[in-house]
Amino acid sequence: xxxxxxxxxxxxxxxxxxxxxxxxxxxxxxxxxxxxxxxxxxxxxxxxxxxxxxxxxxxxxxxxxxxxxxxxxxxxxxxxxxxxxxxxxxxxxxxxxxxxxxxxxxxxxxxxxxxxxxxxxxxxxxxxxxxxxxxxxxxxxxxxxxxxxxxxxxxxxxxxxxxxxxxxxxxxxxxxxxxxxxxxxxxxxxxxxxxxxxx
Numbered sequence: 001x002x003x004x005x006x007x008x009x010x011x012x013x014x015x016x017x018x019x020x021x022x023x024x025x026x027x028x029x030x031x032x033x034x035x036x037x038x039x040x041x042x043x044x045x046x047x048x049x050x051x052x053x054x055x056x057x058x059x060x061x062x063x064x065x066x067x068x069x070x071x072x073x074x075x076x077x078x079x080x081x082x083x084x085x086x087x088x089x090x091x092x093x094x095x096x097x098x099x100x101x102x103x104x105x106x107x108x109x110x111x112x113x114x115x116x117x118x119x120x121x122x123x124x125x126x127x128x129x130x131x132x133x134x135x136x137x138x139x140x141x142x143x144x145x146x147x148x149x150x151x152x153x154x155x156x157x158x159x160x161x162x163x164x165x166x167x168x169x170x171x172x173x174x175x176x177x178x179x180x181x182x183x184x185x186x187x188x189x190x191x192x193x194x195x196x197x198x199x
Contacts, residue, residue: 019065099129
């Protein structure tokens with residue numbers, strides 16, 4: 001077992017990013033994300049660590065990181081690395097169905113966008129899974145601000161049309177929504193547009 005002080009980085013950036021701890025066989029044993037890399041990584045080299053963290057930092061022999069632009073990008077990269085490396089000390093993502101997806105009912109004339117943890121069904125386009133429900137919820141709220149997509153259930157939607165609902169369920173038709181589907185495929189220009197609109 002290595003002493004964490006033997007590989008403690010001397011200079012760590014104060015930016016958002018994702019980091020990896022490696023063992024003596026150069027295998028990634030832990031992946032994490034941080035809003036501030038310096039603040040987060042410094043905690044691993046202090047005292048009073050949890051037992052699991054203590055074992056991890058003593059098994060590790062080095063740590064590296066990748067700087068990203070936003071916390072959302074850090075979340076995506078963290079999930080990607082966990083799926084790629086299967087680190088020993090991370091909670092394993094063995095069952096994607098336990099994590100939330102963003103879904104769009106593209107088969108409907110007036111598609112609905114919603115968050116779900118249920119099994120995939122025909123007629124829905126899924127994006128995810130996502131490891132952080134809070135971050136997904138924020139993204140969902142941003143999308144509703146940028147695009148007038150239906151978010152209510154089919155029952156509430158029908159009530160609006162027959163005059164029962166007190167407020168309209170904002171929506172656009174399928175043909176209007178389809179051109180924007182690329183947003184969920186990782187198009188960086190599209191995400192820049194969303195961030196700009198949400199300022």
